[in-house]
Amino acid sequence: MAQKGDLMTVRTDIRVLDATIRDGGLVNNFRFTDDFINALYRANVKAGVDVMEFGYKASKELFDTDRFGKWKFCDEEDIRSVVGENNSDMKISVMADVGRCDYRTDIIDSGSSVIDMIRVATYIHQIPAAVRMIEDAKEKGYEVTCNIMAVSNAQESDVAQALEMVGQSSADGIYIVDSYGALVPEQIRRITELYLETAEKYDKYIGMHAHNNLQLAFANTIEAASNGASLLDATMMGMGRGCGNCAMELLLSFLRNPRYNIFPVLRFLEEQMLPLKESGVMWGYDIPYLLTGHLNQHPSAAIDYMKAGRTDYSEFYTDLLDR
Amino acid sequence: MAQKGDLMTVRTDIRVLDATIRDGGLVNNFRFTDDFINALYRANVKAGVDVMEFGYKASKELFDTDRFGKWKFCDEEDIRSVVGENNSDMKISVMADVGRCDYRTDIIDSGSSVIDMIRVATYIHQIPAAVRMIEDAKEKGYEVTCNIMAVSNAQESDVAQALEMVGQSSADGIYIVDSYGALVPEQIRRITELYLETAEKYDKYIGMHAHNNLQLAFANTIEAASNGASLLDATMMGMGRGCGNCAMELLLSFLRNPRYNIFPVLRFLEEQMLPLKESGVMWGYDIPYLLTGHLNQHPSAAIDYMKAGRTDYSEFYTDLLDR
Numbered sequence: 001m002a003q004k005g006d007l008m009t010v011r012t013d014i015r016v017l018d019a020t021i022r023d024g025g026l027v028n029n030f031r032f033t034d035d036f037i038n039a040l041y042r043a044n045v046k047a048g049v050d051v052m053e054f055g056y057k058a059s060k061e062l063f064d065t066d067r068f069g070k071w072k073f074c075d076e077e078d079i080r081s082v083v084g085e086n087n088s089d090m091k092i093s094v095m096a097d098v099g100r101c102d103y104r105t106d107i108i109d110s111g112s113s114v115i116d117m118i119r120v121a122t123y124i125h126q127i128p129a130a131v132r133m134i135e136d137a138k139e140k141g142y143e144v145t146c147n148i149m150a151v152s153n154a155q156e157s158d159v160a161q162a163l164e165m166v167g168q169s170s171a172d173g174i175y176i177v178d179s180y181g182a183l184v185p186e187q188i189r190r191i192t193e194l195y196l197e198t199a200e201k202y203d204k205y206i207g208m209h210a211h212n213n214l215q216l217a218f219a220n221t222i223e224a225a226s227n228g229a230s231l232l233d234a235t236m237m238g239m240g241r242g243c244g245n246c247a248m249e250l251l252l253s254f255l256r257n258p259r260y261n262i263f264p265v266l267r268f269l270e271e272q273m274l275p276l277k278e279s280g281v282m283w284g285y286d287i288p289y290l291l292t293g294h295l296n297q298h299p300s301a302a303i304d305y306m307k308a309g310r311t312d313y314s315e316f317y318t319d320l321l322d323r
Numbered sequence: 324m325a326q327k328g329d330l331m332t333v334r335t336d337i338r339v340l341d342a343t344i345r346d347g348g349l350v351n352n353f354r355f356t357d358d359f360i361n362a363l364y365r366a367n368v369k370a371g372v373d374v375m376e377f378g379y380k381a382s383k384e385l386f387d388t389d390r391f392g393k394w395k396f397c398d399e400e401d402i403r404s405v406v407g408e409n410n411s412d413m414k415i416s417v418m419a420d421v422g423r424c425d426y427r428t429d430i431i432d433s434g435s436s437v438i439d440m441i442r443v444a445t446y447i448h449q450i451p452a453a454v455r456m457i458e459d460a461k462e463k464g465y466e467v468t469c470n471i472m473a474v475s476n477a478q479e480s481d482v483a484q485a486l487e488m489v490g491q492s493s494a495d496g497i498y499i500v501d502s503y504g505a506l507v508p509e510q511i512r513r514i515t516e517l518y519l520e521t522a523e524k525y526d527k528y529i530g531m532h533a534h535n536n537l538q539l540a541f542a543n544t545i546e547a548a549s550n551g552a553s554l555l556d557a558t559m560m561g562m563g564r565g566c567g568n569c570a571m572e573l574l575l576s577f578l579r580n581p582r583y584n585i586f587p588v589l590r591f592l593e594e595q596m597l598p599l600k601e602s603g604v605m606w607g608y609d610i611p612y613l614l615t616g617h618l619n620q621h622p623s624a625a626i627d628y629m630k631a632g633r634t635d636y637s638e639f640y641t642d643l644l645d646r
Contacts, residue, residue, distance in 0.1 A: 007509060184545065186326075186545075215535075215570070266610070269636055294576040
């Protein structure tokens with residue numbers, strides 16, 4: 001497949017989505033200060049970020065609101081307290097997990113909401129339920145993506161069938177999600193080509209969400225982009241579950257579109273992200289995440305290991321091999 | 324150009340070179356303990372590493388031996404005190420900088436040395452002097468590479484001419500060296516193709532030495548490999564100047580050749596690299612290195628900035644733009 005664009009010109013189809021609150025919230029149970037969220041919103045608008053994700057629309061039946069910060073639930077009034085009517089060019093998204101979201105009641109009509117985009121997150125075996133959520137959100141007037149998680153762990157034949165099912169749905173975009181951070185650029189290239197076949201057939205776009213287990217989140221994101229993906233996830237200082245995601249500062253410094261401005265991002269990093277990190281919130285590349293990524297395993301074992309303050313990497317590796 | 328090899332099979336032409344002492348020594352003035360060096364040698368042999376670089380052959384006329392550890396000079400007896408006769412499959416290399424090495428006297432005949440390989444490091448404007456050093460080392464019986472530094476800052480026409488000059492020399496291999504960590508995989512692909520034209524014409528191999536300013540050292544290394552580079556530099560925990568290099572643990576976990584074993588590397592990391600890092604030796608990806616890499620500048624300003632303990636990234640960026 002031909003490379004899309006080059007390193008000198010601008011791909012105007014490319015958009016950047018900031019997922020700091022949503023994926024970063026998995027690290028600190030969504031307990032961000034209001035000051036942090038307000039500063040993040042302003043930084044994203046100034047930086048030219050295209051979409052900002054505020055968090056999850058999680059079910060209050062399933063999850064105790066006392067145990068999590070408000071961005072796990074993303075009530076309409078909480079978002080509005082930050083963005084007002086969102087008089088900016090930036091869109092606002094939330095993520096809705098299959099099986100963990102009361103989408104019929106909690107996602108209101110888009111005409112009454114400041115939210116622009118619903119991202120439906122699904123494992124490959126949940127696609128029928130995902131399609132139902134996609135149609136619900138689409139009927140309510142939202143831009144909708146389908147984020148198929150843990151693609152490195154799915155059979156190729158299942159992925160092909162899932163793509164066909166999502167292709168026939170009303171989703172606007174389909175996401176490549178490397179939840180385990182197990183994929184290398186050569187695999188991302190092949191997967192992007194596969195997704196793009198469906199996307200072109202059904203007039204949808206492709207998104208990319210990477211994890212940094214192998215220090216490849218940025219590399220995989222730009223590899224997907226150069227093969228045709230156009231909605232690219234990043235987070236401030238790479239904040240996200242375990243080893244984190246593609247760093248916003250890396251992605252914006254790479255993209256040539258003059259609409260993007262790295263300066264407000266740098267200021268946000270020094271004023272908000274460094275204090276957050278110094279307060280003890282932990283994320284970022286480290287050896288245990290490399291090992292779960294290398295073995296194509298969920299990062300949970302590495303997260304527990306890091307929280308325990310262990311550094312006996314060789315013992316941890318033996319444990320992982322013995323599972 | 325066709326991709327070399329794939330993700331399932333083994334490229335038997337690929338070799339891995341450990342540059343921990345040499346590039347890492349730039350961080351701590353080569354002041355490693357004997358225990359560290361002995362453990363590194365044993366770990367590399369056990370891990371199946373193909374070449375271990377002990378340091379520089381720096382001129383004792385130019386550099387004060389009291390100001391640096393012994394691995395800036397790599398005296399024959401110092402290497403032998405670690406490796407004896409080096410009864411292993413692993414080769415031993417040293418680096419010789421153009422203009423900073425008394426190569427005529429300090430590099431002895433290979434028959435009398437435990438060193439197997441001389442890597443001649445040169446800037447693009449020093450190629451005639453590099454060729455003289457290459458011929459000297461070759462006459463003395465060594466495997467020789469020519470490492471053309473800071474390729475991201477060289478004119479393409481100069482690179483083409485340099486390749487032709489080195490191509491006609493006796494060098495066995497030619498190295499792509501991204502000293503500023505400024506290149507992305509798409510550029511590495513093009514550069515590798517260019518180098519490979521010369522390599523195939525003159526029957527030489529291509530090497531890759533990456534820096535991690537954009538979190539792309541590993542990605543660029545495997546991109547170069549999949550396009551034909553076959554001698555790949557890595558360092559333990561990525562230790563190297565500024566943001567460091569491609570991490571050995573990442574590279575060995577990626578390569579499929581069963582000769583490589585990540586386990587002794589993990590043990591070395593926990594037993595030697597972590598204490599080294601905790602002692603205050605600083606390297607690894609951070610925002611200031613991203614900024615010099617992004618701007619294709621030497622990392623020295625970022626190194627000074629990090630040593631000063633500054634975190635006002637936006638101010639630093641303004642400074643860099645104003646140079």
